[in-house]
Amino acid sequence: MPGLYRLRLPLPWPGVPHCNAWAVQSGDGFVLFDTGMHDEDSLSHLERALAMCNLRLEQARLVVCTHAHTDHCGQAATIVERAGCEVWMHPNHEHLNRMIEDPDAVFARRMEVARQSGVPEEPLRRYAAERSTRGSGIAGPVEPDRDLLAGVTIMSDLGEWVVYETPGHAPSHVCIFQPERRLLISGDHLLGRISLYFDYGYSPDPVGEFSSSLEVVERLGARLCLAGHGRTFTDVHAHIRGNRTLVGERLERVLEAVSAQPLTAFEVVPHVYGTSLSQQNAHWLLSKILCYLTHLQTLGKVHRIAGEPERWSA
Ligand SMILES: [Zn+2]
Ligand SMILES: [Zn+2]
Numbered sequence: 001m002p003g004l005y006r007l008r009l010p011l012p013w014p015g016v017p018h019c020n021a022w023a024v025q026s027g028d029g030f031v032l033f034d035t036g037m038h039d040e041d042s043l044s045h046l047e048r049a050l051a052m053c054n055l056r057l058e059q060a061r062l063v064v065c066t067h068a069h070t071d072h073c074g075q076a077a078t079i080v081e082r083a084g085c086e087v088w089m090h091p092n093h094e095h096l097n098r099m100i101e102d103p104d105a106v107f108a109r110r111m112e113v114a115r116q117s118g119v120p121e122e123p124l125r126r127y128a129a130e131r132s133t134r135g136s137g138i139a140g141p142v143e144p145d146r147d148l149l150a151g152v153t154i155m156s157d158l159g160e161w162v163v164y165e166t167p168g169h170a171p172s173h174v175c176i177f178q179p180e181r182r183l184l185i186s187g188d189h190l191l192g193r194i195s196l197y198f199d200y201g202y203s204p205d206p207v208g209e210f211s212s213s214l215e216v217v218e219r220l221g222a223r224l225c226l227a228g229h230g231r232t233f234t235d236v237h238a239h240i241r242g243n244r245t246l247v248g249e250r251l252e253r254v255l256e257a258v259s260a261q262p263l264t265a266f267e268v269v270p271h272v273y274g275t276s277l278s279q280q281n282a283h284w285l286l287s288k289i290l291c292y293l294t295h296l297q298t299l300g301k302v303h304r305i306a307g308e309p310e311r312w313s314a
Contacts (some may be wrong), residue, residue, distance in 0.1 A: 001158075001181075001283055003024060003025035003156075003157045003158055004022065004023075004024055004025070004158060004183075004226075005022065005023040005024075005030075005053040005055070005285050006020055006022060006048065006226070006232070007021040007022065007023060007036070007046065007049035007050065007053075008020055008022065009021060009036035009037075009042070009045050009046060009049060009095060010045055011036075011037055011071055012037075012039065013071075014280050015280075016229060018229060018230075019034070019037065019072070019228055019229050020034065020038060020226070020228055020229060020230075020307070021033065021034040021035055021036055021049075022034065022185055022226050023050065023159040024156040024157070024158055024161075025052060025156065025158070026061050026062070026155065026156040026157055027061065027136045027157070028059065029059035029060060029061040030055055030059055030061065030156075031060075031061060031062045031063075031064060031154060031155075031156050032060050032062070032063050032079065033064045033065075033066065033081055033176065033185050033226075034064075034065060034066055034071075034072040034073070034187070034228060035065065035072065035073055035074060035075035035076050036071065036074060036075050037070045037074035037136055037137045037184075038070070038074035038075045038077075038135075038136075038138055038139040039070045039077065039135055039137065042074070042075055043057075043075065043078055046075060046079075054185060055170055056186065056240065057079060057083055058082060058083050059083070060079055060082075060083035060085050060220070061078070061083075061085050062078055062085050062086055062087075062088065062154065063076050063083075063085060063086070063087040063088070064087075064089075064094060064148065064154060064176065065087065065088070065089045065142075065148075065171060065172075066174055066175070066176070066185065066186075066187025066188070066189075066228060067089075067090070067093075067169065067170040067172045067173040067174065067187050067188065068089060068090070068092075068093035068096035068142075068170060068172040069096075069170055069188070070096075070136070070137030070138055071075040071137070071228070072187060072188070072228060073087075073089065073093075073096070073138075073142055074137045074138045074139060075139055076089075076137040076139070076142045077138070077139040077140035077141065078140070078143055081113045084169075086145035086146065087143075087144055087145060088143060088144055088145060088146040088147075088148050088152070088154075089142065089144040089147075089148055089172065090147065090148045090149070090165065090171075090172040090173070090174050090231075091147045091148075091149070091172075092167070092171040092172045092202070092203075093142070093144075093171075093172040094171075094202065095170070095172070095199055095202050095262075096142065096172070097141070099136065099138070100136070100140070100141050100142075101118075102137055103136060108130075108152050109201075110283065111124060111127075111128065113200070113201065113286070113290070114127075114266075114281025114282070114283075115288060115308075115309065116265050116308070116309055116310055117265035117286055117289075117290065117309060117310070118139055118265060118266035118310075118311075119266045119277065119282070119286070119311035120266075120269055121179075123277070123279070123282070126279065127279055127282060128277060140191070145154065148174045149163065149165065150163060150164060150165045151163065151267050154176065156178075157179055158178055158181060158183070159179075159180050159181065160178070160179075161176045161177065161178045161185070162173075162176065162177050163176055164177060164216050164217065164220070165207040165213075165216070166177070166187075166189045166213035166217060167191070167203060167206070167210070167213060168198060168206050168207070168209040168210025168211070168212075169187070169188045169196075169197055169198060169206075169210065170188070170199045171199060171202045171203045171206075171209075171299040172186070172277055173187055173188070173189055173213070173271065175187060175189055175190075175213075175217055175303045177220050177222065179220075180229070181224075182220075182221060182222050182223040182224065183222065183223075183224050183226060184217065184220065184224070184225045184226065184236065186217070186224035186225050186226065186227045186228065187227070188228045188229070189210075189213060189214075189217065189225075190217065190225055190227060190236065190239050190240065190243065190264055191227045191228065191229055191230060191239075192225075192227055192229075192232075192233045192239075193230055194242045194243055194245070194246055194262070196210075196246060196247065196250070196288065197284065197287070197288060198210060198287060198288055198291040199224065199287065199288045200286075200287040200288075200291050200294075201290075204294075205294055205295055205298045205299070206291045206294070206295075207247060207251070207291050207292060207294070207295035208295055208298060210243075210247070211244070211247060213241050214243055214244055217236075217240060218237065218240050222236045223236065224236075224245060225239065225261050238249075250272060250288075250292055251292055251295065251296060253271060253272045254268055254271070254272055254289065254292045254293060254296060255296055255301055255302065255314060256271070256314050257271035257272065258293075258302055258312045258313055259314040261310060261313075262305055262311040262313040263311060263312060264309045264310065264311050264312070265286060265289045265290050265293060266286065266309070268289050268293070268312070269286070269289055272289065272292075273285060285308050293312050297312075301314065302314055
């Protein structure tokens with residue numbers, strides 16, 4: 001589609017090799033939706049991708065972040081400085097600010113949650129030891145010039161885009177819809193290959209919020225989805241149904257597991273994913289299990305048994 005460019009940017013994560021930023025022509029420049037993650041080579045990757053579309057970084061007129069995860073806003077600070085443009089983001093990005101202001105505290109909290117969830121000491125020690133080799137993924141603090149709240153609009157040569165709040169994957173998540181062309185910039189809310197993730201600990205019930213957000217997007221009638229990872233896809237409504245089904249299946253498995261006997265979140269993982277935690281997937285899987293348990297608790301189907309570690313029971 002003329003005036004719309006997919007910038008496919010590399011990521012250093014196992015199983016998630018790329019993320020997308022989307023450049024949409026706007027006058028003599030472009031609006032950039034998402035930025036890719038920050039590391040030592042990331043800016044040259046972004047500039048090379050832009051050059052393939054005959055665009056230069058300095059032509060960025062506005063940076064819009066679908067949510068405050070490093071692969072979607074990590075380079076925002078650099079781009080804003082280079083292009084002199086604004087950055088817009090949803091106000092619930094406290095999870096990102098904390099990581100920039102006090103990464104040690106965020107990491108300590110993550111370790112505490114893991115311990116509380118029944119992760120044994122030895123892998124935790126190894127996880128902590130490996131941490132020093134990982135960068136933060138963020139170029140610098142992001143202070144949004146405008147809050148991306150429901151109804152905010154963004155102008156482009158392809159028409160006006162409208163913001164919809166879609167928390168769940170992250171508390172700061174928004175989707176952005178162009179109604180005449182029925183284009184949806186979906187961030188990580190809808191992905192071509194259905195894959196769920198929820199930030200744990202920043203909102204009361206991320207799984208419940210995600211399910212409501214699926215309804216918000218379903219009502220839009222999008223015909224082409226421009227996702228945060230992978231290719232574009234057209235069967236948007238099948239993807240919404242697929243997400244809903246997968247959430248239902250996961251919740252059922254979690255409930256089954258804690259119905260047989262009280263378990264820690266760590267012990268629930270193999271019941272749901274058929275695999276134990278590894279260094280690579282530990283934070284990812286544990287956050288999701290804790291969010292499923294929290295949702296089941298909200299529904300009154302499980303309860304938390306206080307203790308060290310805490311257990312969950314149907
Ligand atoms: Zn994300
Ligand atoms: Zn992502």
